[in-house]
Amino acid sequence: MLSKNQIKYINSLQQKKFRQEHQSFIVEGAKSVLELIQSDFEVESLFVTDDFYKENESLLEKQPLRAEIVSQAELERVGSFSSNNAALATVKTKGNQELFAQANExxxxxxxxxxxxxxxxxxxxxxxxxxxxxxxxxxxxxxxxxxxxxxxxxxxxxxxxxxxxxxxxxxxxxxxxxxxxxxxxxxxxxxxxxxxxxxxxxxxxxxxxxxxxxxxxxxxxxxxxxxxxxxxxxxxxxxxxxxxx
Amino acid sequence: MLSKNQIKYINSLQQKKFRQEHQSFIVEGAKSVLELIQSDFEVESLFVTDDFYKENESLLEKQPLRAEIVSQAELERVGSFSSNNAALATVKTKGNQELFAQANExxxxxxxxxxxxxxxxxxxxxxxxxxxxxxxxxxxxxxxxxxxxxxxxxxxxxxxxxxxxxxxxxxxxxxxxxxxxxxxxxxxxxxxxxxxxxxxxxxxxxxxxxxxxxxxxxxxxxxxxxxxxxxxxxxxxxxxxxxxx
The missing domain is CATH 3.40.1280.10 (SPOUT methyltransferase, trefoil knot domain)
Structure with missing residues (x-):
């Protein structure tokens, strides 16, 4: 179950001000979270439903961070999705690094x-x-x-x-x-x-x-x-x- | 000013059930309403702000239907837009007429x-x-x-x-x-x-x-x-x- 502090923290990340303060953001839903945990982003916390965990067990067990099991209602309470029966993560933002076009790009x-x-x-x-x-x-x-x-x-x-x-x-x-x-x-x-x-x-x-x-x-x-x-x-x-x- | 019945009627058109019952729908915002009144759709009622009326007076005076002047707050109360300082119309839907591709279409x-x-x-x-x-x-x-x-x-x-x-x-x-x-x-x-x-x-x-x-x-x-x-x-x-x- 999510603690009061976790709920408050995740909710706060819906606002830009708090995303900048904590240098973190929210990723929600099955597809996005599955892409996230296979990317180079640093996951801070990961909340998944029991069903999502079972469906993606082998992938989730390879993660350095253990997923916490929560209910669909909890995911919907803290996130921005009206319906989310899968997963939500809080993730570190990347720094604002300069990007330029290369010679063939x-x-x-x-x-x-x-x-x-x-x-x-x-x-x-x-x-x-x-x-x-x-x-x-x-x-x-x-x-x-x-x-x-x-x-x-x-x-x-x-x-x-x-x-x-x-x-x-x-x-x-x-x-x-x-x-x-x-x-x-x-x-x-x-x-x-x-x-x-x-x-x-x-x-x-x-x-x-x-x-x-x-x-x-x-x-x-x-x-x-x-x-x-x-x-x-x-x-x-x-x-x-x-x-x- | 909009009457209670007008408010109730326009609000109801946000639901498919009432659009079908009344065979009418809502058009909101300056651009859409301007295109509407120059089209072949049958406008049932037209509500505009004073500013919108003045900006489009020559076009509006050519309309068979007289526009009623209302406030921005009234437009926002009856319509679906969170902000609308221009216009709202109720319009007759067209019948569900068969459409086929012509030989070069x-x-x-x-x-x-x-x-x-x-x-x-x-x-x-x-x-x-x-x-x-x-x-x-x-x-x-x-x-x-x-x-x-x-x-x-x-x-x-x-x-x-x-x-x-x-x-x-x-x-x-x-x-x-x-x-x-x-x-x-x-x-x-x-x-x-x-x-x-x-x-x-x-x-x-x-x-x-x-x-x-x-x-x-x-x-x-x-x-x-x-x-x-x-x-x-x-x-x-x-x-x-x-x-x-």
Missing amino acids: YVLILDDIRDPGNLGTIVRVADWYGITKIVCSKETVDFYGPKVISSTMGSFTRVGIYYTDLVSYLSNTSLKVYGTFLNSANVHTIQFAEAGYIIIGNEANGISAEVERLVTDKITIPRFGGAESLNAGIATAVICDNLRR | YVLILDDIRDPGNLGTIVRVADWYGITKIVCSKETVDFYGPKVISSTMGSFTRVGIYYTDLVSYLSNTSLKVYGTFLNSANVHTIQFAEAGYIIIGNEANGISAEVERLVTDKITIPRFGGAESLNAGIATAVICDNLRR
Whole structure:
């Protein structure tokens, strides 16, 4: 059974302030926790239901940290999921380490993505397309929030995140910097460089004026119907798919 | 000011049961309401803030229906948005009219999409790529729910929806039926036919076995990294983008 202090601690990690204070975050649900315990993240505590334990016994017994058995109701009480019959972990965050594109690598740049579900989806899309580094403006939503982590569907274990000032970051690169704008080069026909940066703009305002000045190649996803825009996660996927073909 | 009966009626439309009973649904927010009043939907009642009225006066004065001025607090009390300083309308639903692909047309088929945000995103993506018909299994979430409508960002006005039994529907076509599976034909290299159907599967279980039997062409979105899957809206966008290039 969870103690009062454990309940209070886990609950507190739903808030960014306490995640930063404790340098910890919550991972919930079967898929995410299974990816977590096979990753290089440092698990602080692990709570699982009896059923989840039995189903994953061999994997769980290999863990340095012993899982505590709790009820589904307890998992739902401390976590953010309305339904969780599997597992919840508290995990140490990673430091904010600098990430740059290597000579044959693409890195995503997020210019103020505010919606946690969008950030999670972008991380999952990046992981699908083999992009392992994402650089975020300081105003981008916190990567370690429960909604972001759960929306990544486990991809948070494979994609590194670095928060920084985008203008100074991009001022120092000699690689191509791609950004999506209206009436620019058709993403279906352009030839992408070997390496570079792809900027995804804010949900409401797109790419900011300061960052736009550092874009070397403006690109457009061609439109065939009436919608005014695509959401940020969708645009990321379409650009990455064109990049990889 | 809204009357008690108006409040009760609008609130009730957040539930599918009452939307079906009254054959009406809610449209909220500036963008959606502006697209609505320029569409062929029949608006039943229209509530706007003073500011929204002034900003859109010429358009609103052309409407057959007079807009009632209400406060932001009233809009938020009756609607599903936590913040709405613009407008809300109640609107007649359209009948469930049969939709089929014409000789040069693609139609999306949704095999049990359960999440309202996913359905809304799929409608918006379809609209971007010029697909104006979507056929849904009977278990697919209700198109007229407030979360679906708002996620379409106005595209609900340009895309027709038809709920039916997919197995009988697909049994009668001679066009190609594409569906996404693992280890099938690469969507980057296949040659799409002039017309056909594209099936998007359920979020957790993919395309059902009964529907899979009616797929003529199995396709795969190639993966370059570690993520196990893409979400339904993302997969729709990537397939449509490949179809249109």
